[in-house]
Amino acid sequence: MPVTVLLVDDEPLVRAGLRAVLAAQPDIEVVGEASDGAAVIPLVRRLRPDVVAMDVRMPLMDGIEATRALLRTVSDPPKILVVTTFENDEYVYEALRAGADGFLLKRARPAEIVHAVRLVAEGESLLFPASVRQLAAEYGDGGGNRAARAAMERAALTEREAEVLRLMARGLSNAEIAGRLIVGTETVKSHVSAVLAKLGARDRTQAVIAAYESGFVAPG
Numbered sequence: 001m002p003v004t005v006l007l008v009d010d011e012p013l014v015r016a017g018l019r020a021v022l023a024a025q026p027d028i029e030v031v032g033e034a035s036d037g038a039a040v041i042p043l044v045r046r047l048r049p050d051v052v053a054m055d056v057r058m059p060l061m062d063g064i065e066a067t068r069a070l071l072r073t074v075s076d077p078p079k080i081l082v083v084t085t086f087e088n089d090e091y092v093y094e095a096l097r098a099g100a101d102g103f104l105l106k107r108a109r110p111a112e113i114v115h116a117v118r119l120v121a122e123g124e125s126l127l128f129p130a131s132v133r134q135l136a137a138e139y140g141d142g143g144g145n146r147a148a149r150a151a152m153e154r155a156a157l158t159e160r161e162a163e164v165l166r167l168m169a170r171g172l173s174n175a176e177i178a179g180r181l182i183v184g185t186e187t188v189k190s191h192v193s194a195v196l197a198k199l200g201a202r203d204r205t206q207a208v209i210a211a212y213e214s215g216f217v218a219p220g
Contacts, residue, residue: 002029003121006043008054008066009083010035014106018053018083021110028117037066041073049078050121053104056082056091064091067098071202079120079203087131093139101205102127123203129171132205136212136219148214155198162216164191169208169217 005022007015007030015033022028031047034040038061040052052070056063063082071077080100084092085107092103101123104116119127126132141148157165160181167177174192178185192204201207211217 002027003051003117004029004031004049005117006032006047006049006052008034008037008040008052010055010058021113022117025114037061037063040066040070044070044074044078051079051081051117053081053083056084056095064095064098067095067100071099081116081120090139093135096205096209099202099206101203125173126168126171126204126208133219140213140219145213148210151199151210152214152216157195157198161191161195165195165207165211166217168204169211
């Protein structure tokens with residue numbers, strides 16, 4: 001089955017460019033478009049896309065608020081890939097904190113766009129881990145987020161789960177973590193699932209953000 005994608009951007013040329021790149025792939029299908037975040041929820045409910053590629057800045061409802069609304073109101077929501085002009089942007093970090101699974105630069109090359117959609121859909125690796133670290137270092141609380149620290153303490157991760165979370169934060173995939181720890185991939189998946197459940201995180205991106213904001217992992 002192809003990865004289905006909904007494009008949300010107030011610039012028609014950006015949507016057209018993304019559609020052209022993604023539609024050329026045999027394993028990706030663009031199922032719809034919207035020009036503002038306010039249209040996302042009804043379209044997601046009707047089209048059930050696997051991934052929403054959404055501009056972070058839009059005039060009526062931006063990508064941050066649309067992400068919050070989508071995750072709050074839609075059961076089994078799609079993966080969310082925010083699309084941005086600037087990499088080092090507080091809006092991008094806020095979108096990740098709100099629940100987005102990753103971000104994509106509008107100037108990205110076609111191969112990078114395709115890779116980002118596939119990676120986010122699979123959910124087994126962190127997209128652009130170095131950039132996430134940089135955003136956390138600049139816009140996070142430097143380990144001073146009390147709520148994040150309390151959540152990390154309540155999670156009471158085992159030694160192996162803590163090790164897996166640190167490797168997740170470095171951007172390693174499940175297969176790469178398995179190779180590093182000399183265990184099976186299914187074992188790593190079980191550890192990742194346990195980490196997400198204990199942290200109350202929707203996915204590995206949110207778990208990594210929590211790790212940075214609690215001070216469990218230093219973003220530097």
